[in-house]
Amino acid sequence: MKRALFLVALAACGGEAADRSTAAVAAADASYPAVREYDRGHFRIGATPTKAQLVAWNTDIGPEGAELPEGRGSAREGAQVFAQQCAACHGAEGQGLEPLYPLLISRDPRGEGFDFASDPKIPRSIGNYWPHATTLYDYIRRAMPLYTPGSLSADETYAVVAYLLAANKVIPDTATLDATALRAVQMPARDKFVPDDRSPTRP
Protein backbone atom coordinates (compact mmCIF):
# COMPACT_ATOMS: atom_id res chain seq x y z
CA MET A 1 0.00 0.00 0.00
CA LYS A 2 2.60 2.48 1.08
CA ARG A 3 4.82 1.51 -1.80
CA ALA A 4 2.05 2.05 -4.32
CA LEU A 5 1.37 5.52 -2.95
CA PHE A 6 5.05 6.30 -3.08
CA LEU A 7 5.20 5.41 -6.77
CA VAL A 8 2.15 7.50 -7.54
CA ALA A 9 3.74 10.39 -5.70
CA LEU A 10 6.96 9.99 -7.64
CA ALA A 11 5.13 9.99 -10.94
CA ALA A 12 3.07 13.03 -10.01
CA CYS A 13 5.91 15.17 -8.78
CA GLY A 14 8.25 14.95 -11.73
CA GLY A 15 11.39 17.02 -11.27
CA GLU A 16 11.19 17.55 -7.54
CA ALA A 17 10.56 13.88 -6.89
CA ALA A 18 13.30 13.45 -4.34
CA ASP A 19 11.89 16.06 -2.02
CA ARG A 20 8.21 15.99 -2.63
CA SER A 21 7.67 12.27 -2.78
CA THR A 22 8.41 12.08 0.96
CA ALA A 23 5.84 14.80 1.59
CA ALA A 24 3.30 12.96 -0.50
CA VAL A 25 3.89 9.74 1.39
CA ALA A 26 3.50 11.51 4.71
CA ALA A 27 0.34 13.17 3.47
CA ALA A 28 -1.03 9.85 2.31
CA ASP A 29 -0.71 8.58 5.87
CA ALA A 30 -4.22 7.63 6.85
CA SER A 31 -3.95 9.18 10.31
CA TYR A 32 -4.21 12.78 9.16
CA PRO A 33 -5.66 14.75 6.25
CA ALA A 34 -3.14 15.68 3.56
CA VAL A 35 -1.34 18.99 3.92
CA ARG A 36 -2.38 21.20 1.02
CA GLU A 37 0.49 22.42 -1.15
CA TYR A 38 0.48 26.09 -2.09
CA ASP A 39 2.62 27.77 -4.72
CA ARG A 40 5.63 29.88 -3.97
CA GLY A 41 4.66 33.40 -2.92
CA HIS A 42 1.01 32.42 -2.64
CA PHE A 43 0.41 34.15 0.67
CA ARG A 44 2.93 37.00 0.51
CA ILE A 45 2.92 37.28 4.28
CA GLY A 46 5.85 38.78 6.17
CA ALA A 47 8.47 41.44 5.52
CA THR A 48 11.93 41.27 4.01
CA PRO A 49 14.52 41.47 6.78
CA THR A 50 16.71 44.56 6.70
CA LYS A 51 20.45 44.24 6.19
CA ALA A 52 20.93 45.27 9.80
CA GLN A 53 18.61 42.50 11.02
CA LEU A 54 20.42 39.93 8.91
CA VAL A 55 23.83 41.05 10.10
CA ALA A 56 22.73 41.09 13.73
CA TRP A 57 21.18 37.61 13.67
CA ASN A 58 23.22 35.72 11.12
CA THR A 59 26.21 35.09 13.36
CA ASP A 60 26.73 31.36 12.93
CA ILE A 61 30.12 30.05 11.93
CA GLY A 62 30.22 26.90 9.85
CA PRO A 63 32.96 24.26 9.85
CA GLU A 64 34.97 26.02 7.11
CA GLY A 65 35.05 29.19 9.19
CA ALA A 66 34.12 31.41 6.24
CA GLU A 67 32.08 33.70 8.49
CA LEU A 68 34.79 34.21 11.13
CA PRO A 69 35.06 37.89 12.07
CA GLU A 70 38.12 40.13 12.11
CA GLY A 71 40.24 40.13 15.22
CA ARG A 72 43.04 38.15 16.77
CA GLY A 73 44.21 36.82 20.08
CA SER A 74 47.07 34.74 21.46
CA ALA A 75 46.94 31.68 23.67
CA ARG A 76 48.85 33.68 26.27
CA GLU A 77 46.21 36.42 26.32
CA GLY A 78 43.58 33.71 26.36
CA ALA A 79 45.01 32.24 29.54
CA GLN A 80 44.09 35.50 31.26
CA VAL A 81 40.62 35.61 29.80
CA PHE A 82 40.15 32.03 30.93
CA ALA A 83 41.39 32.68 34.46
CA GLN A 84 39.14 35.71 34.84
CA GLN A 85 35.99 34.64 33.02
CA CYS A 86 35.86 30.87 32.78
CA ALA A 87 37.90 29.19 35.49
CA ALA A 88 35.34 29.85 38.23
CA CYS A 89 33.10 27.24 36.62
CA HIS A 90 35.38 25.17 34.42
CA GLY A 91 38.25 24.97 36.92
CA ALA A 92 41.68 26.58 36.91
CA GLU A 93 43.04 23.71 34.79
CA GLY A 94 39.89 23.38 32.69
CA GLN A 95 39.23 20.13 34.53
CA GLY A 96 35.56 21.01 35.00
CA LEU A 97 33.26 20.01 37.77
CA GLU A 98 31.18 17.24 36.19
CA PRO A 99 28.32 16.91 35.71
CA LEU A 100 27.55 20.60 36.30
CA TYR A 101 30.45 22.24 34.52
CA PRO A 102 32.03 20.38 31.64
CA LEU A 103 35.69 19.58 31.50
CA LEU A 104 37.36 21.59 28.74
CA ILE A 105 40.99 20.53 28.84
CA SER A 106 42.27 16.96 28.67
CA ARG A 107 44.37 14.72 26.50
CA ASP A 108 43.79 11.67 28.65
CA PRO A 109 45.78 8.81 27.09
CA ARG A 110 42.68 6.62 27.10
CA GLY A 111 41.00 9.09 24.76
CA GLU A 112 43.80 9.07 22.20
CA GLY A 113 42.52 6.01 20.36
CA PHE A 114 39.03 7.55 20.37
CA ASP A 115 37.95 4.51 22.37
CA PHE A 116 35.08 6.35 24.04
CA ALA A 117 32.69 3.48 23.44
CA SER A 118 34.51 1.34 25.96
CA ASP A 119 34.07 3.49 29.03
CA PRO A 120 31.87 6.50 29.77
CA LYS A 121 34.51 7.80 32.18
CA ILE A 122 37.09 8.57 29.48
CA PRO A 123 36.86 12.35 29.36
CA ARG A 124 35.67 13.78 26.06
CA SER A 125 37.46 17.05 25.62
CA ILE A 126 37.96 19.68 22.99
CA GLY A 127 41.33 18.09 22.28
CA ASN A 128 40.17 14.55 21.77
CA TYR A 129 36.50 14.76 20.76
CA TRP A 130 35.65 18.01 18.96
CA PRO A 131 35.96 17.61 15.16
CA HIS A 132 36.12 21.33 14.27
CA ALA A 133 37.99 24.21 15.93
CA THR A 134 35.54 26.67 14.39
CA THR A 135 32.73 25.19 16.49
CA LEU A 136 34.57 26.40 19.57
CA TYR A 137 34.49 29.99 18.36
CA ASP A 138 30.84 29.69 17.37
CA TYR A 139 29.79 28.14 20.67
CA ILE A 140 31.73 30.44 23.00
CA ARG A 141 30.43 33.47 21.16
CA ARG A 142 26.82 32.36 21.41
CA ALA A 143 26.73 30.78 24.85
CA MET A 144 29.70 31.62 27.10
CA PRO A 145 30.42 32.86 29.73
CA LEU A 146 27.23 31.25 30.99
CA TYR A 147 25.80 34.32 32.69
CA THR A 148 27.13 36.93 30.28
CA PRO A 149 26.95 35.35 26.82
CA GLY A 150 28.06 37.60 24.00
CA SER A 151 30.16 39.78 26.29
CA LEU A 152 33.59 38.79 24.92
CA SER A 153 35.11 40.89 22.14
CA ALA A 154 36.26 39.15 18.96
CA ASP A 155 39.87 39.49 20.15
CA GLU A 156 39.05 37.93 23.53
CA THR A 157 37.16 35.12 21.85
CA TYR A 158 40.07 34.33 19.52
CA ALA A 159 42.36 34.46 22.54
CA VAL A 160 40.37 32.09 24.71
CA VAL A 161 39.86 29.72 21.75
CA ALA A 162 43.63 29.79 21.20
CA TYR A 163 44.23 29.12 24.89
CA LEU A 164 41.83 26.16 24.95
CA LEU A 165 43.32 24.67 21.77
CA ALA A 166 46.86 25.13 23.10
CA ALA A 167 46.00 23.67 26.50
CA ASN A 168 44.49 20.69 24.67
CA LYS A 169 47.78 20.33 22.75
CA VAL A 170 46.19 21.04 19.38
CA ILE A 171 48.26 24.18 18.67
CA PRO A 172 51.47 25.50 20.25
CA ASP A 173 51.36 27.60 23.44
CA THR A 174 52.90 30.42 21.48
CA ALA A 175 50.15 30.49 18.84
CA THR A 176 48.03 33.48 17.92
CA LEU A 177 44.73 32.96 16.14
CA ASP A 178 42.84 35.07 13.66
CA ALA A 179 40.28 33.97 11.10
CA THR A 180 42.85 32.50 8.70
CA ALA A 181 44.79 30.69 11.41
CA LEU A 182 41.67 29.28 13.04
CA ARG A 183 40.36 27.98 9.71
CA ALA A 184 43.66 26.10 9.27
CA VAL A 185 43.54 24.29 12.64
CA GLN A 186 43.22 20.52 12.21
CA MET A 187 41.47 18.82 15.10
CA PRO A 188 42.63 15.35 16.21
CA ALA A 189 39.04 14.05 16.03
CA ARG A 190 38.21 15.51 12.61
CA ASP A 191 37.85 12.12 10.87
CA LYS A 192 36.17 10.24 13.67
CA PHE A 193 32.51 10.89 12.91
CA VAL A 194 30.48 8.57 10.72
CA PRO A 195 26.90 8.71 9.44
CA ASP A 196 24.09 7.04 11.33
CA ASP A 197 24.21 3.35 10.39
CA ARG A 198 21.48 2.00 12.63
CA SER A 199 19.21 -0.70 11.26
CA PRO A 200 16.73 -3.17 12.73
CA THR A 201 19.64 -5.48 13.52
CA ARG A 202 22.12 -2.78 14.54
CA PRO A 203 20.85 -0.55 17.37
Add this chain to the structure above:
Amino acid sequence: MTRKLSRRDMLAGTAVALGATALGAKVADADAADAVAAAQDAAVTVPADPTKLQGLPTSPLGARSPFVKPVRGPQTGLTVGSSLTPLQDLTGPITPADLHFERHHAGIPVIDPAKHRLMIHGLVDRDVILTLDELKRFPQVTRTYFIECSGNGRNAFRDPKPDMTAQKVAGMVSTSEWTGVPLSTLFREVGVKPEATWFLAEGGDACMMTRSVPIAKAWDDALIAWAQNGEPLRPAQGYPLRLVLPGWEGNINVKWLRRLELGTRPWRTRWETSKYTDPLPGGKAREFTFENDVKSVITTPSHPGRLSGRGWHPVQGLAWSGRGRVTRVEVSADGGKSWQDAEFMGIALPKAAVRFQWMFEWKGGEHLLLSRATDEAGYVQPTRAALLEARGAGTDYHFNQIVGWNVARDGGVTFHGAT
Protein backbone atom coordinates in the same frame (compact mmCIF):
# COMPACT_ATOMS: atom_id res chain seq x y z
CA MET B 1 -14.94 12.95 59.87
CA THR B 2 -13.47 16.12 58.44
CA ARG B 3 -9.85 16.17 57.46
CA LYS B 4 -7.72 19.20 56.76
CA LEU B 5 -5.25 18.63 54.00
CA SER B 6 -1.75 19.33 55.14
CA ARG B 7 0.46 21.75 53.27
CA ARG B 8 2.34 18.78 51.94
CA ASP B 9 -0.85 17.30 50.56
CA MET B 10 -1.46 20.52 48.74
CA LEU B 11 1.86 20.41 46.97
CA ALA B 12 0.77 19.87 43.43
CA GLY B 13 -2.98 20.08 43.63
CA THR B 14 -4.88 23.16 44.66
CA ALA B 15 -1.65 24.70 45.76
CA VAL B 16 -0.18 25.00 42.31
CA ALA B 17 -3.37 26.24 40.74
CA LEU B 18 -4.08 28.85 43.38
CA GLY B 19 -0.50 29.95 43.23
CA ALA B 20 -0.68 30.19 39.47
CA THR B 21 -3.75 32.42 39.65
CA ALA B 22 -2.11 34.74 42.08
CA LEU B 23 1.35 34.91 40.66
CA GLY B 24 0.81 34.27 36.99
CA ALA B 25 2.60 31.83 34.79
CA LYS B 26 5.76 31.99 36.84
CA VAL B 27 4.46 29.49 39.35
CA ALA B 28 3.28 26.94 36.82
CA ASP B 29 6.84 25.73 36.33
CA ALA B 30 8.24 26.80 39.68
CA ASP B 31 9.66 24.14 41.87
CA ALA B 32 7.58 22.38 44.45
CA ALA B 33 8.88 24.45 47.35
CA ASP B 34 7.67 27.65 45.71
CA ALA B 35 4.25 26.11 45.16
CA VAL B 36 4.00 25.25 48.82
CA ALA B 37 4.95 28.77 49.85
CA ALA B 38 2.43 30.28 47.45
CA ALA B 39 -0.32 28.16 48.93
CA GLN B 40 0.39 28.66 52.61
CA ASP B 41 -2.95 30.24 53.32
CA ALA B 42 -5.02 28.09 51.02
CA ALA B 43 -6.64 25.27 52.96
CA VAL B 44 -9.30 22.93 51.70
CA THR B 45 -11.61 21.20 54.09
CA VAL B 46 -12.75 17.73 53.15
CA PRO B 47 -16.30 17.23 54.45
CA ALA B 48 -17.42 13.95 55.95
CA ASP B 49 -20.33 13.82 53.48
CA PRO B 50 -19.87 15.96 50.33
CA THR B 51 -23.51 15.44 49.41
CA LYS B 52 -24.53 17.61 52.36
CA LEU B 53 -22.31 20.65 51.77
CA GLN B 54 -22.06 23.20 48.96
CA GLY B 55 -18.96 22.68 46.95
CA LEU B 56 -16.39 25.27 45.89
CA PRO B 57 -17.31 28.05 43.44
CA THR B 58 -16.04 28.35 39.89
CA SER B 59 -12.48 29.54 39.39
CA PRO B 60 -10.40 31.10 36.61
CA LEU B 61 -8.06 28.12 36.31
CA GLY B 62 -8.94 24.50 36.84
CA ALA B 63 -6.88 22.99 39.62
CA ARG B 64 -6.02 19.35 40.06
CA SER B 65 -7.79 17.60 42.89
CA PRO B 66 -5.78 18.14 46.06
CA PHE B 67 -5.50 14.36 46.17
CA VAL B 68 -3.67 14.30 42.83
CA LYS B 69 -0.11 15.46 43.09
CA PRO B 70 2.04 14.72 40.09
CA VAL B 71 5.26 16.75 40.01
CA ARG B 72 8.18 16.95 37.66
CA GLY B 73 11.52 16.22 39.18
CA PRO B 74 14.17 16.34 40.33
CA GLN B 75 14.01 20.05 41.14
CA THR B 76 17.65 21.09 41.10
CA GLY B 77 17.31 24.84 40.63
CA LEU B 78 19.70 24.63 37.68
CA THR B 79 19.20 26.53 34.44
CA VAL B 80 21.32 24.02 32.55
CA GLY B 81 19.46 20.92 33.50
CA SER B 82 16.36 18.79 33.27
CA SER B 83 13.18 17.88 35.11
CA LEU B 84 11.29 14.72 34.25
CA THR B 85 7.67 13.80 33.61
CA PRO B 86 6.04 11.66 36.34
CA LEU B 87 5.02 8.89 33.92
CA GLN B 88 3.67 6.73 36.74
CA ASP B 89 1.04 9.35 37.66
CA LEU B 90 -0.39 9.82 34.16
CA THR B 91 -2.49 7.92 31.70
CA GLY B 92 -3.45 8.18 28.03
CA PRO B 93 -0.97 9.29 25.39
CA ILE B 94 -1.03 13.06 26.08
CA THR B 95 1.20 14.67 28.70
CA PRO B 96 -0.40 17.63 30.50
CA ALA B 97 1.55 20.68 29.37
CA ASP B 98 2.64 21.58 32.89
CA LEU B 99 4.16 18.12 33.31
CA HIS B 100 5.99 17.94 29.96
CA PHE B 101 9.61 17.12 30.73
CA GLU B 102 12.11 19.97 30.60
CA ARG B 103 15.66 20.09 29.35
CA HIS B 104 17.28 23.48 28.97
CA HIS B 105 20.80 24.58 28.13
CA ALA B 106 20.48 28.17 29.31
CA GLY B 107 17.26 28.36 31.31
CA ILE B 108 13.82 29.40 30.12
CA PRO B 109 13.82 32.81 28.45
CA VAL B 110 10.99 35.25 29.04
CA ILE B 111 9.95 36.33 25.56
CA ASP B 112 7.48 39.09 24.67
CA PRO B 113 5.42 37.61 21.81
CA ALA B 114 4.94 41.08 20.32
CA LYS B 115 8.71 41.40 19.90
CA HIS B 116 9.46 37.86 18.79
CA ARG B 117 10.37 37.30 15.13
CA LEU B 118 11.05 34.28 12.95
CA MET B 119 13.59 34.93 10.22
CA ILE B 120 13.99 32.59 7.24
CA HIS B 121 16.99 33.32 5.05
CA GLY B 122 19.92 31.91 3.14
CA LEU B 123 19.37 29.78 0.05
CA VAL B 124 15.80 30.95 -0.59
CA ASP B 125 14.25 33.13 -3.27
CA ARG B 126 12.95 35.60 -0.71
CA ASP B 127 14.33 36.17 2.80
CA VAL B 128 11.45 36.74 5.16
CA ILE B 129 10.90 37.92 8.72
CA LEU B 130 7.60 37.08 10.40
CA THR B 131 5.83 38.30 13.48
CA LEU B 132 3.85 35.78 15.47
CA ASP B 133 0.59 37.19 14.11
CA GLU B 134 1.90 36.89 10.58
CA LEU B 135 2.96 33.31 11.13
CA LYS B 136 -0.51 32.45 12.37
CA ARG B 137 -2.01 33.73 9.10
CA PHE B 138 -0.53 30.69 7.32
CA PRO B 139 -2.60 27.51 7.09
CA GLN B 140 -1.97 25.28 10.10
CA VAL B 141 -2.28 21.69 11.17
CA THR B 142 -2.70 19.86 14.47
CA ARG B 143 -0.67 16.70 15.08
CA THR B 144 0.14 14.49 18.04
CA TYR B 145 3.84 13.74 18.47
CA PHE B 146 6.13 12.68 21.27
CA ILE B 147 9.32 14.50 22.10
CA GLU B 148 12.03 12.50 23.83
CA CYS B 149 15.37 13.77 25.07
CA SER B 150 18.26 11.83 23.55
CA GLY B 151 19.56 11.25 27.06
CA ASN B 152 16.34 9.63 28.26
CA GLY B 153 17.11 6.45 30.17
CA ARG B 154 20.81 7.09 30.72
CA ASN B 155 20.69 6.40 34.47
CA ALA B 156 18.69 3.24 33.97
CA PHE B 157 21.20 2.07 31.36
CA ARG B 158 24.41 2.97 33.18
CA ASP B 159 23.47 2.14 36.69
CA PRO B 160 20.10 0.41 37.06
CA LYS B 161 18.91 0.42 40.69
CA PRO B 162 15.88 -1.29 42.26
CA ASP B 163 14.48 1.96 43.69
CA MET B 164 14.28 3.78 40.37
CA THR B 165 10.83 5.08 39.41
CA ALA B 166 9.29 5.17 35.93
CA GLN B 167 9.90 8.91 36.05
CA LYS B 168 13.60 8.39 36.63
CA VAL B 169 13.85 5.51 34.18
CA ALA B 170 12.11 7.14 31.22
CA GLY B 171 10.60 10.49 32.23
CA MET B 172 12.27 12.50 29.50
CA VAL B 173 9.54 11.64 27.01
CA SER B 174 6.27 13.51 26.68
CA THR B 175 3.55 13.60 24.05
CA SER B 176 1.55 16.64 23.04
CA GLU B 177 -0.94 17.71 20.46
CA TRP B 178 0.98 20.41 18.59
CA THR B 179 -0.56 23.08 16.38
CA GLY B 180 1.49 25.08 13.95
CA VAL B 181 2.46 25.79 10.37
CA PRO B 182 4.00 22.94 8.37
CA LEU B 183 7.56 23.92 7.56
CA SER B 184 6.91 22.71 4.00
CA THR B 185 4.28 25.46 3.63
CA LEU B 186 6.76 28.12 4.73
CA PHE B 187 9.55 26.72 2.57
CA ARG B 188 7.27 26.66 -0.48
CA GLU B 189 6.24 30.21 0.28
CA VAL B 190 9.81 31.56 0.38
CA GLY B 191 11.06 29.31 -2.43
CA VAL B 192 13.93 26.99 -1.59
CA LYS B 193 16.90 27.13 -3.94
CA PRO B 194 17.69 23.74 -5.50
CA GLU B 195 21.18 23.59 -3.97
CA ALA B 196 19.87 23.89 -0.38
CA THR B 197 20.23 20.58 1.45
CA TRP B 198 20.31 21.51 5.15
CA PHE B 199 18.94 24.24 7.34
CA LEU B 200 20.08 25.64 10.65
CA ALA B 201 17.48 26.20 13.37
CA GLU B 202 18.34 28.74 16.06
CA GLY B 203 16.59 29.42 19.36
CA GLY B 204 16.26 32.72 21.18
CA ASP B 205 17.52 31.52 24.56
CA ALA B 206 20.77 32.54 26.23
CA CYS B 207 22.79 29.88 24.39
CA MET B 208 21.11 30.58 21.04
CA MET B 209 20.70 26.83 20.61
CA THR B 210 21.53 25.78 17.07
CA ARG B 211 21.00 22.49 15.27
CA SER B 212 21.37 21.49 11.61
CA VAL B 213 18.50 19.65 9.93
CA PRO B 214 18.44 17.89 6.54
CA ILE B 215 15.95 19.68 4.34
CA ALA B 216 14.02 16.48 3.56
CA LYS B 217 12.60 16.66 7.08
CA ALA B 218 10.99 20.00 6.21
CA TRP B 219 9.23 18.44 3.21
CA ASP B 220 8.21 15.49 5.33
CA ASP B 221 6.54 16.44 8.62
CA ALA B 222 8.36 19.33 10.36
CA LEU B 223 6.18 21.93 12.09
CA ILE B 224 6.68 25.43 13.40
CA ALA B 225 4.46 25.00 16.45
CA TRP B 226 2.96 27.81 18.48
CA ALA B 227 0.47 25.74 20.46
CA GLN B 228 0.45 22.63 22.61
CA ASN B 229 -2.61 20.77 23.87
CA GLY B 230 -5.01 23.50 22.80
CA GLU B 231 -3.21 26.58 24.11
CA PRO B 232 -0.05 28.54 23.38
CA LEU B 233 3.19 26.70 24.19
CA ARG B 234 4.34 26.73 27.78
CA PRO B 235 7.50 28.82 28.28
CA ALA B 236 9.44 25.67 29.14
CA GLN B 237 8.36 24.21 25.79
CA GLY B 238 9.47 27.13 23.69
CA TYR B 239 6.90 29.92 23.96
CA PRO B 240 6.14 31.53 21.63
CA LEU B 241 7.52 29.21 18.88
CA ARG B 242 9.32 25.92 18.63
CA LEU B 243 10.45 23.60 15.91
CA VAL B 244 8.80 20.18 16.07
CA LEU B 245 10.67 17.48 14.14
CA PRO B 246 8.45 14.47 14.75
CA GLY B 247 10.25 11.42 16.08
CA TRP B 248 13.64 13.12 16.26
CA GLU B 249 15.80 13.54 19.36
CA GLY B 250 14.50 16.20 21.72
CA ASN B 251 17.35 18.66 21.43
CA ILE B 252 16.79 19.24 17.70
CA ASN B 253 13.19 20.37 18.33
CA VAL B 254 14.61 23.86 18.90
CA LYS B 255 12.60 25.92 21.39
CA TRP B 256 12.08 29.70 21.32
CA LEU B 257 12.75 29.40 17.60
CA ARG B 258 13.79 32.62 15.93
CA ARG B 259 15.81 31.80 12.83
CA LEU B 260 16.04 29.27 10.01
CA GLU B 261 18.97 29.52 7.62
CA LEU B 262 19.13 27.36 4.51
CA GLY B 263 22.51 26.11 3.34
CA THR B 264 24.42 23.32 1.68
CA ARG B 265 25.90 21.37 4.61
CA PRO B 266 25.43 20.89 8.34
CA TRP B 267 26.91 23.59 10.57
CA ARG B 268 28.42 21.08 13.01
CA THR B 269 27.38 23.03 16.07
CA ARG B 270 28.47 22.08 19.55
CA TRP B 271 25.15 20.22 20.07
CA GLU B 272 25.78 17.92 17.11
CA THR B 273 29.49 17.25 17.69
CA SER B 274 30.60 17.55 21.31
CA LYS B 275 27.15 16.41 22.44
CA TYR B 276 24.45 14.13 21.02
CA THR B 277 26.91 11.95 19.09
CA ASP B 278 27.26 8.23 19.76
CA PRO B 279 30.71 6.66 20.18
CA LEU B 280 31.01 3.23 18.58
CA PRO B 281 33.45 0.39 19.12
CA GLY B 282 36.28 0.71 16.60
CA GLY B 283 37.20 4.30 17.39
CA LYS B 284 34.39 6.14 15.64
CA ALA B 285 31.24 8.02 16.64
CA ARG B 286 27.91 8.29 14.91
CA GLU B 287 26.74 11.79 14.15
CA PHE B 288 23.25 12.99 13.25
CA THR B 289 21.43 10.07 14.86
CA PHE B 290 18.08 11.78 14.56
CA GLU B 291 15.29 9.22 15.04
CA ASN B 292 14.53 8.01 18.50
CA ASP B 293 14.17 4.28 18.13
CA VAL B 294 11.19 2.24 19.23
CA LYS B 295 10.81 2.01 22.97
CA SER B 296 8.37 1.10 25.73
CA VAL B 297 8.15 1.25 29.48
CA ILE B 298 5.63 -0.21 31.89
CA THR B 299 4.31 2.54 34.15
CA THR B 300 1.73 0.49 36.09
CA PRO B 301 2.79 -1.28 38.20
CA SER B 302 6.08 0.48 38.85
CA HIS B 303 8.21 1.39 41.84
CA PRO B 304 7.26 2.56 44.48
CA GLY B 305 3.79 1.24 43.66
CA ARG B 306 2.78 -2.30 44.53
CA LEU B 307 0.22 -4.90 43.60
CA SER B 308 -2.63 -4.45 46.07
CA GLY B 309 -3.42 -8.15 46.31
CA ARG B 310 -3.84 -11.38 44.41
CA GLY B 311 -6.05 -11.37 41.35
CA TRP B 312 -6.25 -9.42 38.12
CA HIS B 313 -4.21 -6.27 37.55
CA PRO B 314 -3.69 -4.24 34.38
CA VAL B 315 -0.08 -3.94 33.31
CA GLN B 316 0.02 -0.63 31.43
CA GLY B 317 2.67 1.51 29.90
CA LEU B 318 3.79 3.76 27.08
CA ALA B 319 5.30 2.84 23.74
CA TRP B 320 6.60 5.14 21.01
CA SER B 321 8.83 5.18 17.94
CA GLY B 322 10.52 7.94 16.01
CA ARG B 323 10.20 5.89 12.83
CA GLY B 324 6.41 5.76 12.67
CA ARG B 325 3.70 3.82 14.42
CA VAL B 326 4.21 1.29 17.15
CA THR B 327 2.69 -1.84 15.69
CA ARG B 328 3.08 -4.25 18.56
CA VAL B 329 3.88 -4.32 22.26
CA GLU B 330 4.54 -7.59 24.00
CA VAL B 331 4.61 -8.12 27.73
CA SER B 332 6.45 -10.86 29.59
CA ALA B 333 5.71 -11.87 33.17
CA ASP B 334 8.62 -14.31 33.37
CA GLY B 335 11.61 -12.14 32.54
CA GLY B 336 11.44 -12.68 28.78
CA LYS B 337 11.01 -16.45 28.57
CA SER B 338 7.54 -16.03 27.10
CA TRP B 339 5.81 -12.99 25.62
CA GLN B 340 2.14 -12.09 25.16
CA ASP B 341 0.67 -9.38 22.96
CA ALA B 342 -0.56 -6.36 24.84
CA GLU B 343 -3.55 -4.39 23.56
CA PHE B 344 -3.48 -0.69 22.69
CA MET B 345 -5.69 1.46 24.90
CA GLY B 346 -6.17 3.98 22.10
CA ILE B 347 -5.10 4.64 18.54
CA ALA B 348 -1.41 4.25 17.70
CA LEU B 349 -0.49 7.41 15.80
CA PRO B 350 2.82 7.76 13.98
CA LYS B 351 5.60 9.22 16.16
CA ALA B 352 3.26 9.53 19.13
CA ALA B 353 3.12 7.54 22.32
CA VAL B 354 0.43 4.92 22.69
CA ARG B 355 -0.66 3.33 25.97
CA PHE B 356 -0.64 -0.44 26.05
CA GLN B 357 -2.29 -2.81 28.47
CA TRP B 358 -2.01 -6.46 29.36
CA MET B 359 -4.15 -8.12 32.03
CA PHE B 360 -2.08 -9.99 34.58
CA GLU B 361 -3.51 -12.48 37.05
CA TRP B 362 -1.19 -12.38 40.01
CA LYS B 363 -1.23 -15.47 42.16
CA GLY B 364 1.27 -14.20 44.70
CA GLY B 365 4.49 -15.37 43.07
CA GLU B 366 7.65 -13.58 42.02
CA HIS B 367 7.62 -12.15 38.55
CA LEU B 368 9.77 -10.05 36.26
CA LEU B 369 7.50 -7.90 34.09
CA LEU B 370 9.05 -6.66 30.84
CA SER B 371 7.69 -4.87 27.78
CA ARG B 372 9.01 -5.00 24.23
CA ALA B 373 7.78 -2.76 21.39
CA THR B 374 7.98 -3.16 17.61
CA ASP B 375 7.42 -0.38 15.06
CA GLU B 376 6.19 -0.23 11.49
CA ALA B 377 9.75 0.25 10.21
CA GLY B 378 10.54 -3.23 11.50
CA TYR B 379 12.61 -2.24 14.52
CA VAL B 380 12.24 -4.21 17.75
CA GLN B 381 13.30 -2.86 21.11
CA PRO B 382 16.69 -4.39 21.99
CA THR B 383 17.88 -5.66 25.35
CA ARG B 384 20.42 -3.68 27.31
CA ALA B 385 22.95 -6.40 26.52
CA ALA B 386 22.34 -5.92 22.79
CA LEU B 387 22.87 -2.16 23.11
CA LEU B 388 26.06 -2.72 25.09
CA GLU B 389 27.28 -5.15 22.47
CA ALA B 390 26.53 -2.84 19.53
CA ARG B 391 27.72 0.42 21.06
CA GLY B 392 29.76 -0.29 24.15
CA ALA B 393 29.36 0.90 27.73
CA GLY B 394 30.45 4.42 26.80
CA THR B 395 27.39 5.11 24.67
CA ASP B 396 25.79 8.26 25.96
CA TYR B 397 22.48 8.84 24.16
CA HIS B 398 19.59 7.10 22.42
CA PHE B 399 18.86 4.42 24.99
CA ASN B 400 15.88 2.27 24.04
CA GLN B 401 16.67 -0.96 25.86
CA ILE B 402 13.98 -3.23 27.27
CA VAL B 403 13.35 -2.51 30.96
CA GLY B 404 10.92 -3.83 33.53
CA TRP B 405 9.87 -4.42 37.10
CA ASN B 406 10.38 -7.18 39.61
CA VAL B 407 7.26 -8.15 41.54
CA ALA B 408 8.01 -9.64 44.97
CA ARG B 409 5.80 -12.03 46.93
CA ASP B 410 4.55 -9.16 49.09
CA GLY B 411 3.45 -7.27 45.96
CA GLY B 412 6.37 -4.85 46.15
CA VAL B 413 7.67 -3.61 42.80
CA THR B 414 11.28 -2.71 42.02
CA PHE B 415 13.09 -1.67 38.87
CA HIS B 416 14.92 -4.15 36.69
CA GLY B 417 17.28 -2.67 34.13
CA ALA B 418 19.84 -5.39 33.43
CA THR B 419 18.09 -6.99 30.45
